[in-house]
Amino acid sequence: MEYAVSPAPIHTLAIADRPETFPVNRVFCVGRNYAAHAREMGKDPERDPPFFFMKPANAAVQAGEVEISIPYPPGTANFHHEIELVVAIGKGGADIPVGRALEHVYGYAVGLDMTRRDLQLEARDKGRPWEFGKSFPKSAPIGRIHRAADLGVFSSAAITLTVNGQPRQSSDISKLIWSVAESIAYLSRYDTLEAGDIIMTGTPEGVNSVQAGDVMRGAIDRLGGIVVRVGQ
């Protein structure tokens, strides 16, 4: 096979205690999945059906305990952090029942859904798609994936984010409005999930802006941490 142009690279994420890496396919993101965050975004946290948006695979960038830097993206004056539980799909499927959904999970990680909030809200208020607010390169720094088989039951864990050492976000993944299993089941009714897909499950309250030079430290208990500096 000869390509007319160079094929896009495969974006991969490291796996804890494993030599192989996880190839990122699609990145699905759940919107407003913690009640306190829905309220801070000016929405009622009713248990409406979940909704999803997407990021491209090149949003995923490897993060970890060793500091990395992501660029301050163009076109925004309000660049926000959203710390999230990230689910890596190991087995695809459609119409997956809630009771079997976790069989499709390869593992979990801590990640950031970095957001150009001004562009997102402008699009939202005009009834337009969110892509410019959410879907740009390196907008999803993600830590090492911890295999579900090694974690066992994983439905409760502290999730936190500090910026320059100051607390910004603090919650627990047990407060997800739509659980991991429910999100997988719902999503798989509309789209056949594929191995390599990623689901970012939504952020708790406390989202706010970061500036060039700020250092974000995110963590979820048992998944380790990530340290991400905002570049120029």
Ligand code: MN
């Ligand atoms: Mn988010």
